[in-house]
Amino acid sequence: MNRFFLVLILILVSSLTTVTAQNFSTHQVKSGETIDAIAKRYYITPSDIYDLNPDARKELKPNTVLIIPLTKAVKPEITIVKELQGYKTHKTSRKETLYSLAKTYNVTEDEIKKHNTFLYANPLRKGDKLQIPIFKVTEVVKEVKQTKTYTVLPKEGKWRVAYKFGITVKELEDLNPEMGAVLQEGQVLNVPNIEDEEEKVVDENYSYYKVLPKEGFYRLKLKIGVEQEVLESLNPGLKETGLKVGMILKIPFSQVASGIEEASKKIDLTNNIKNFETKHIAVMLPFRLHRVRYDSVSGIKNHINKDPYLNASLDFHSGVLVAIDSLKQLGVSLKVDVYDTKYEVGEVIKIMKENNFENVDAVIGPLTPNTFEKVASELRGLHTPVISPIGENLNLYDNVFQSKPSEKLFRDKIVNYIKADSLVNNIVIVSDSKNTDVANSLLKDFYQAKQVRSRKDKEGKEQNYILIDDIKGTLKPGKNVVFLETNSEGLASNVSSILKSLIQKENKETGKAKIEIVLVTTNFNSAFEGDQISNEHLSSLKFTYAAASKPYNSDAANSFIKKYVGIYKTTPNSRATKGFDLTMDVVLRLVTSDDIYMSVNEAALTQYVENKFAYKKKAFGGYYNEAVYLVKYEDLSIVEIEQ
Structure with a gap:
């Protein structure tokens, strides 16, 4: 039994040692020590100690072992300043080298060469008389800025908080190493301890720009068309500090890209379903089935291979069908009408006349520009959302959703x-x-x-x-x-x-x-x-x-891929995946918000197998998807670049 407990203790100690080495240390309290003194020693705050050692609030006894969170430490910058006091003469012997002399006199090889310039062109020889510099060494400790806590407001991103407190985004991240990529409403951050009246206000009548590496006033003038004097007048203190990488500048309102990109919080809508009433959607695709010869299987296959519109429509529709099945498993009730537009505006007009669209919650398609334009304009009066699967540069009526990002x-x-x-x-x-x-x-x-x-x-x-x-x-x-x-x-x-x-x-x-x-x-x-x-x-x-999309990993445990392969005995291509992703997004937006229009504000970013959607509203018009991937080739594969 004793051997068992010994092994158990060794395991626990070993485990604790690993954790300590990575994130924590311990401190044994000495007689007379205070929490403030201990916190100062480890460059943390008293509250950091109390969080892990709540009993220390009541009484701090000698020999008590405290857990110290090293990850919370904000250490000051220490600069070594050397002041030349004089020289010591040294005559070199046969076995001496610059390295050994530097170690002996606690200087660097470069410092020896600097004060004995003949060594830049000649090697060290026996009998050389050297001047060894003697320095007075002083450590200059840069005082750590005092911080206070700040609670993140709704829709507030990193650059807004950084601007408010006069720091760069990088400095904000350094103060809050565990803040995450996207700020959450109510999240508490460490920020510089400035007076409330010193906090800056983000004025929506202006634009804001994040200074990039190697950017000076001249380059900013070329890029955003703003003179140095204007920047200095809009940004008090800029004249004294100069430009810094990551600094947020207030600039005159402009359509120029600001250089400020904030990650949107990705939302999984499958966890937010609240409306279980039957939703009615329509899918319009140019199957052109009237052109297919049904006299033989080979004839049908041959036509599918030769007709690009039929081919694309079948692929997209196959993804739609898998999405419908997945939505049913989530408890979503759907009525789905599928129309063949035949790639003809006249056929679209006929469909609109012969069918009632007043109770249709959303239309996906058509795929082609002219037919899509006709459907969108016809349903504009009903304010029925019409979602374009592949088109871009569309007429963005107030009921149009362009799901493909622009060039x-x-x-x-x-x-x-x-x-x-x-x-x-x-x-x-x-x-x-x-x-x-x-x-x-x-x-x-x-x-x-x-x-x-x-x-x-x-x-x-x-x-x-x-x-x-x-x-x-x-x-x-x-x-x-x-x-x-x-x-x-x-x-x-x-x-x-x-x-x-x-x-x-x-x-x-x-x-x-x-x-x-x-x-x-x-x-x-x-x-x-x-x-x-x-x-x-x-x-x-x-x-x-x-x-607009990133290739999925066919080896990944993806329910869509498994389901698709099970039904069609082949892996889905990009058109099929787009059909699945878009249908899932449209219907889930309908059942998690009052309507798709409201979902734009409530679901800032959604992501599925290959595609993601982050819709923005045009000032006087419809909605466009601004979610794009940044990808690169790596080890013969295409991978997403995390930003």
Whole structure:
């Protein structure tokens, strides 16, 4: 029995030691010590100690062992200041080296060389007379800012709190290491202990901008069109402090991207169902079934393969059916009407005349622009929400939901991501003539970028290739970001192959500097998915882009994938997954809010298998989805970049 208890004690002690090493320490109270003194010693607050040692509030006895939360420690910055007092002469012997002398006199090798400049060009020799500097060493302790607590208000994000208390977002995160990516209403934060009247107010009549790395007043003038004097007048204290990375600036109201991105809280609507009344939805797709020959199975299969509209409609509809089944299992009662628009506006008009849409809660589709426009305009009077599965640049009537993010959102996402990367040392823009406008637009964002154009023949015809010498000279040691703007698979293959060959590891022996290359694009298209493209090259280049959806992991335990494979004996493609995701989102918004319009405020961000939805309302119009993924190639797979 004694051996059993001994083993048990060893296990407990071992476990405690592991925890202590990672997050906690212990302190044995000495006679006369106070909680304030102990807290000061470990750079924490008395309340941090009381949280883990509640008995210490009543009485602090000598020899009591307190648990100290090391993760709460806010240690002051200590700067070592050396003041030269004089020199000591030293004559070197045969076996002495700069390293041994530095250790003997408690100085650095560089300090010895600095005061004996002949050593920069000559090695240390026996008999050299050296001046060894003698320093007075002083530790300067930077006082830790006193903090107070602050309770997060509704819809308040990190940048608003940081601006209110005159600090950067990074400084706010440093004060609150466990605050999380998204602030919650009622969350308590540590903030600088300033007077209430010193707190800044976010004025909605102005815009706000987060200063990015390497941005000065001149670059801000080019980017947001605001002079230094205006910035200093709107931001008291800026003249004295200058610009700091992460600083939030008040600027005149502008449509220019602010550089401020706040993560929205992802909501799982399946946990919020409150309305179990039957919901009525309609799905409109261009099946064009009247064109199908039903005389043989082979004939039907052949038609499906040849008709892109039928093919797309069947895929999307298969995902819709799996969503309906999943919603029924959640207790949701649905009435679903499916209409074949035949890819004809006339057929849509006929459907609208022959069917009553007054009690329809939402319409998904049609897929094609003209037919969607007709349905949306016809149902505008009934204020029936109409959700576009794939369209963009639609007429955003007040009843329209554009579920596919716009190309501008993709562009802004990747551009802002690159701007925020302080490690980027060089930017190159490669493009063909069809993407000249895109390249010129990028130059406005990255005015120091170098441009490389696709080669042309003597007649000026685009050849869709570059030579290695065209781009080699534009690269620099360090991190290079190369924008590739093209719709040509040949150019995409050519450029990615050349860039892969130009990646260079550091080699100190040969004097080679490291050359890192990251390939990005503002417009991901089929050119980057063709058979000519090497995924190995894209992975080596960490190919990065913004996308409306991210590929799911087929190995993951996903109920949709398992259910789909069980029914259709094949894995779902992106169209089927979009059908599932969109149907789930539309119906769940109907049963968790009073209507879809209300759900925009109550469900800021929803996410399903491949797609996510964060709708914003246009000032005088409908709703657009601003949720986009940032993804990259890594180890021959496409992974999401967490931000």
